[in-house]
Amino acid sequence: MSSKSFHPPKRTLMGPGPSDVNPRVLEAMSRPTIGHLDPVFVGLMDDMKGLLQYAFQTKNELTMPVSAPGSAGMETCFANLVEPGDKVIVCRNGVFGMRMTENVERCGGEAILVDDEWGQPVDPAKLEEALKANPDACIVAFVHAETSTGAQSDAKTLVEIAHKYDCLTIVDAVTSLGGTPLMVDEWGIDSIYSGTQKCLSCTPGLSPISFNEAALEKIKNRKTKVQSWFLDLNLVMGYWGGGAKRAYHHTAPINSLYGLHESLVILEEEGIENSWARHAHHHAALRDGFEAMGLKFIVDAESRLPQLNSVTIPEGVDEAAVRGRLLNEYDLEIGAGLGALAGKVWRVGLMGYAANQRNVLFCLQSLDAILTDMGASINSGAAVKAAQAYYAK
Amino acid sequence: MSSKSFHPPKRTLMGPGPSDVNPRVLEAMSRPTIGHLDPVFVGLMDDMKGLLQYAFQTKNELTMPVSAPGSAGMETCFANLVEPGDKVIVCRNGVFGMRMTENVERCGGEAILVDDEWGQPVDPAKLEEALKANPDACIVAFVHAETSTGAQSDAKTLVEIAHKYDCLTIVDAVTSLGGTPLMVDEWGIDSIYSGTQKCLSCTPGLSPISFNEAALEKIKNRKTKVQSWFLDLNLVMGYWGGGAKRAYHHTAPINSLYGLHESLVILEEEGIENSWARHAHHHAALRDGFEAMGLKFIVDAESRLPQLNSVTIPEGVDEAAVRGRLLNEYDLEIGAGLGALAGKVWRVGLMGYAANQRNVLFCLQSLDAILTDMGASINSGAAVKAAQAYYAK
Numbered sequence: 001m002s003s004k005s006f007h008p009p010k011r012t013l014m015g016p017g018p019s020d021v022n023p024r025v026l027e028a029m030s031r032p033t034i035g036h037l038d039p040v041f042v043g044l045m046d047d048m049k050g051l052l053q054y055a056f057q058t059k060n061e062l063t064m065p066v067s068a069p070g071s072a073g074m075e076t077c078f079a080n081l082v083e084p085g086d087k088v089i090v091c092r093n094g095v096f097g098m099r100m101t102e103n104v105e106r107c108g109g110e111a112i113l114v115d116d117e118w119g120q121p122v123d124p125a126k127l128e129e130a131l132k133a134n135p136d137a138c139i140v141a142f143v144h145a146e147t148s149t150g151a152q153s154d155a156k157t158l159v160e161i162a163h164k165y166d167c168l169t170i171v172d173a174v175t176s177l178g179g180t181p182l183m184v185d186e187w188g189i190d191s192i193y194s195g196t197q198k199c200l201s202c203t204p205g206l207s208p209i210s211f212n213e214a215a216l217e218k219i220k221n222r223k224t225k226v227q228s229w230f231l232d233l234n235l236v237m238g239y240w241g242g243g244a245k246r247a248y249h250h251t252a253p254i255n256s257l258y259g260l261h262e263s264l265v266i267l268e269e270e271g272i273e274n275s276w277a278r279h280a281h282h283h284a285a286l287r288d289g290f291e292a293m294g295l296k297f298i299v300d301a302e303s304r305l306p307q308l309n310s311v312t313i314p315e316g317v318d319e320a321a322v323r324g325r326l327l328n329e330y331d332l333e334i335g336a337g338l339g340a341l342a343g344k345v346w347r348v349g350l351m352g353y354a355a356n357q358r359n360v361l362f363c364l365q366s367l368d369a370i371l372t373d374m375g376a377s378i379n380s381g382a383a384v385k386a387a388q389a390y391y392a393k
Numbered sequence: 394m395s396s397k398s399f400h401p402p403k404r405t406l407m408g409p410g411p412s413d414v415n416p417r418v419l420e421a422m423s424r425p426t427i428g429h430l431d432p433v434f435v436g437l438m439d440d441m442k443g444l445l446q447y448a449f450q451t452k453n454e455l456t457m458p459v460s461a462p463g464s465a466g467m468e469t470c471f472a473n474l475v476e477p478g479d480k481v482i483v484c485r486n487g488v489f490g491m492r493m494t495e496n497v498e499r500c501g502g503e504a505i506l507v508d509d510e511w512g513q514p515v516d517p518a519k520l521e522e523a524l525k526a527n528p529d530a531c532i533v534a535f536v537h538a539e540t541s542t543g544a545q546s547d548a549k550t551l552v553e554i555a556h557k558y559d560c561l562t563i564v565d566a567v568t569s570l571g572g573t574p575l576m577v578d579e580w581g582i583d584s585i586y587s588g589t590q591k592c593l594s595c596t597p598g599l600s601p602i603s604f605n606e607a608a609l610e611k612i613k614n615r616k617t618k619v620q621s622w623f624l625d626l627n628l629v630m631g632y633w634g635g636g637a638k639r640a641y642h643h644t645a646p647i648n649s650l651y652g653l654h655e656s657l658v659i660l661e662e663e664g665i666e667n668s669w670a671r672h673a674h675h676h677a678a679l680r681d682g683f684e685a686m687g688l689k690f691i692v693d694a695e696s697r698l699p700q701l702n703s704v705t706i707p708e709g710v711d712e713a714a715v716r717g718r719l720l721n722e723y724d725l726e727i728g729a730g731l732g733a734l735a736g737k738v739w740r741v742g743l744m745g746y747a748a749n750q751r752n753v754l755f756c757l758q759s760l761d762a763i764l765t766d767m768g769a770s771i772n773s774g775a776a777v778k779a780a781q782a783y784y785a786k
Binding site: 017105248 | 397399404414440444472590597645720
C-alpha cells in the first residue's frame with residue numbers, strides 16, 4: 001500500500017458531538033510539544049485546574065482532565081467509587097444511563113435501576129422510592145444531560161435526595177458542561193465527568209472530572225484496589241495533584257491538553273453565564289424554525305436541552321438519506337437517533353462554537369431544501385423565516 | 394483569575410518520550426475536526442489499520458490505536474486477556490515490568506515474577522524455569538524495550554519459549570515500535586501495545602495495539618466480562634472492526650488520530666527498515682560521543698536500545714542541576730533515571746524525528762559545555778569530535 005496525508009473536508013458539525021471546534025483550539029494543538037514533566041508544562045496544568053474549576057463552578061481540589069474520552073471519565077468515577085458489593089442506584093432514561101449500569105456491574109457493584117421513558121427527565125419521586133427500598137445503597141448515579149435524547153434532569157434536586165439517604169452522587173455532564181447551568185459546589189455534586197467535544201468547542205479525546213472531599217474520602221477508605229491502574233486516582237493524583245513535584249504516572253496527551261486549555265481560556269473570556277445564555281438564545285431560534293417547519297420536539301420544553309435538539313422525522317421520509325444528503329451536498333452533519341430512538345429522531349446539536357446564528361439558519365435552510373426536494377410534508381420555506389423573526393425580535 | 398493562551402517554548406526533546414514531533418504531524422492535528430461516524434473518517438480508519446499493520450509487521454485484523462496513552466494500551470492487553478485466577482508469568486527488569494505486575498493483580502490474576510537486574514535483558518533460561526515450575530500458567534508478559542533502562546530483550550526467543558509451554562504472550566513495545574526491528578507475525582507475538590510519542594514522531598495520547606487470532610480466541614471464550622467497559626475489545630471492535638458499518642462505542646479522538654495517521658504515512662515513506670537503520674546510525678555517533686566524554690552505558694552493547702541511551706553521571710555532579718541547565722540554557726530535555734535508577738543515570742532518547750545528526754551534536758555539545766562549566770571530571774571537548782569522526786566515516 002501507499003498512503004497519503006489525510007485532508008478532511010470542512011464540515012459544519014451539528015450532531016451530538018463532536019461539535020464545531022474553535023479555530024483557536026485547532027491552532028493551539030499544533031504548538032510545539034514539550035515534556036510532561038517540564039516546569040512550563042506543570043504551569044499549564046496548574047492553570048488548567050483553575051479553568052476547569054471555573055467551568056464546573058467548583059473549588060474541588062481534585063479537578064482535572066482524564067487522558068481519554070468521556071467514556072473513560074465515566075469509568076474513572078465508577079472504578080474509583082464503586083467497590084465490589086456496593087449497591088448503586090442508577091437512573092436510566094437513555095443510552096448513557098444504560099452505560100452507567102454496565103460500569104457498576106463491571107466494578108462488582110449491584111445496580112438498582114430507576115427507569116424513566118427516553119426523552120423524559122429522571123423522576124425525583126422514583127429515585128426517592130428506590131432509596132427508601134434500598135437503605136443500604138451508597139451511591140446514586142444519573143445523567144444531567146442525556147445526549148441520546150436531549151432531556152435535562154434536575155441535578156440539584158436529585159443530589160439533595162441522594163444526600164438525604166447518605167448516598168454519594170456520580171453525575172454525567174458530558175453534554176451540559178459549558179452549555180447549560182451546572183453548579184457543582186452549589187448543588188453538592190460529589191463526582192462528575194464531562195467531555196471536551198461538546199459545549200467546550202474542543203476536539204474529542206479528554207474528559208474533565210471533579211471530585212469533592214466526600215468522594216475522595218470513599219476512595220481513600222477503599223478495602224480493595226481500584227481495578228484500573230490507568231484510572232486509579234490515588235496514582236493519577238501523584239501527577240495531577242498540584243505542587244511543584246509531579247510524579248510520573250502516564251505520559252499526558254500534551255497537545256490535546258493545549259487544545260483543552262485554549263478552549264477553557266475562551267470560555268473564561270466569554271463568561272460562563274454568557275455561554276449558557278448564548279446556547280439558550282440560538283436554541284430558541286432553531287426551535288422556532290423546526291416548529292414552523294412542522295417537526296416536533298420529543299422532550300417537553302421545561303426539560304429540553306438547548307444544545308441537543310431531538311426532533312421527529314416527517315412521515316415517510318428516509319431519515320438516513322436526508323442525513324447523507326446534508327453531509328454530501330452541504331458538508332453539514334446532524335445526528336441520528338441512538339438506541340431506542342434509532343430511525344425515529346434526528347439529533348441536532350448546538351454546542352459550543354457551533355451555537356451561532358449562521359449555523360442555525362444554515363441548518364434550517366439546508367434541511368428545508370432537502371425535505372422539500374424529497375416531497376416531505378413540511379411547511380416549505382417557513383423555517384428560516386421563523387428563525388429570522390426570532391432573531392429580529 | 395484570568396488566563397491567557399499558552400505558548401510553549403520550542404524544546405529539543407531527547408528524553409525517554411515524548412520525543413521531537415514531526416512538524417507535519419503537528420500540522421495534521423490542526424486540520425478541521427469531522428465526525429467519528431463520517432464516511433470520510435471511516436476511510437481514514439481503514440487506512441490507519443493498514444499503516445499500523447505495516448509498522449507492526451503483521452497481518453492481524455485486530456490492529457488499531459486505543460484512544461488513550463500507552464499505559465491504557467497495556468491495560469487493554471491485560472484486562473482483555475487475563476481472567477480472575479489466571480496465572481501470568483511477568484518478566485520484570487524495569488519499571489514497566491512492575492507496572493505489568495500491577496495490571497495482572499488488578500485483573501484478579503496471579504503474577505509469577507521472573508526478575509532480572511535493571512539494565513539487563515530478560516533471561517530466557519529463567520523464563521523457561523518459571524514455565525516448568527508453573528505448568529498452569531497461561532500468559533507470559535514482557536517488555537521488549539525497557540524505557541526505564543534502555544535494555545532490549547530477545548522477543549523472538551521469549552515468545553518461542555512461551556509457546557512451547559502453551560502460553561499466550563503480551564509484549565510491551567512502547568519504545569521499540571519504529572525504532573528497532575519488531576516483527577509481530579514472524580516472531581509469533583500474540584498481543585502487543587505501543588505508544589505514539591516515541592519512535593513514531595507523534596504526540597502522546599494514543600496506543601497502537603495488535604492481537605492475533607489465538608489472543609482473540611481467549612477473549613471470545615472468557616467466562617467473565619472484561620472489567621473495563623472502555624477497553625473491552627468486544628465492544629471497541631464494533632467501531633474499529635472494519636467494514637462500512639461502524640457502531641458507536643466512544644467518541645474517537647479525531648484530531649489526535651489525524652496526527653498518528655500522518656506519522657505513519659511518514660514512516661511508510663521512509664521505509665521501516667530505513668527508520669531502524671537511522672536510529673542505529675545516530676545512536677552509534679551519540680555512543681562514540683558519550684564514551685569519549687567518559688560516560689558509561691549501563692546496558693551491554695548487545696542488548697542496548699539505540700533509541701534510549703542510559704548513561705552514568707560523572708561523580709559528584711548534581712544530575713538534576715545539569716538537566717535544569719540543559720532545559721533553561723539550551724531548551725534541551727533529557728531524561729532522569731526512573732525507579733531504582735533515579736539519580737544514577739541520564740536517559741537520552743534518540744527517538745523518531747529526534748534521531749538525527751543535528752540533535753546528536755547539539756546534545757553532546759551542550760552537555761559537554763555544562764559539565765565542563767561545573768568542573769566535572771570529563772574529557773572536555775572530546776565528545777563532539779568523536780561523533781563528528783563517526784559521521785565522517
